[in-house]
Amino acid sequence: MTSGQLILKQPDGGLAPLPILVSIPHYGTEALPHIGDDDYSEPWFRTFAYGFADTFAGDLYSDLHQQGATVLATPISRIFVDLNRRRADFQQEHGIVRSTRGVVRTHTIREAPIFTHDLRSEELEKRLIHFYDPYYATLDQLLQQIRATHGYALLLDAHTGSPRRMLDYQVIIGTRHGATSHGAIGARVDAIFTQHGFEVHHNISGYAGGNIVRTYGQPEAENIHAIQLEINASLLMTTPRQEFIAQISRGEIPSKNHDNIARLRACLQEVITALPKVLMTLHPNP
Known part of the structure; x- marks a missing residue:
């Protein structure tokens, strides 16, 4: 199912749904329908909608419903609504929103305005009601359905990280330092990626888990585990890290590293196949 707010893919082909929900909050590359080229303060800023998305996240995660997981994503770029931030993560003064890293982006990290018009707080509220709230409501509904069926649930919040920020880290598993998931789940994910030749780290600063895993990861109280998975986008492309931003700013899409994408998809x-057994061991009598 696809709507203006959500992309929802559920197991098909007779597969029994697994106790796993895959969330891809930075999947989208689309601008809001009313945003056109003239709305950007600089012509090249129109590429930000693509540049702020998780590069090639769809190539890795969007088909995991074919393994039995449920997949939820959004078509809208996080420059307009960042679903992995707190709803109130923005600043405002006299009704004008200003944000460089929060639930919306109005300015670059160098404080340059991205758009030709100010974003008023009431306009942002309408945007959050239309895009942010339905995502969280659907996450909650799906997790409750999964838990009702299995007695437990796992939320895998799926990302590809910017090569500029992730540097040489290849794969990072975030669990808020063990607060949002039992350690056996992260250990199993770690082992699988390691067996496929990737270096794995846990809870690196800045990648310990965003608002989604923090909100839903309650393994003790609710039998709901949540982990954030960050895969360095440099693994998915042949474009060198130092050229990535310049290429995006020109409106170009990096060339894909098809071999690495295939390896990571296999991981x-x-x-997805291995984690239900881990969950069953952790919750023998849910």
């Missing part, structure tokens, strides 16, 4: 398929 993820194995993860």
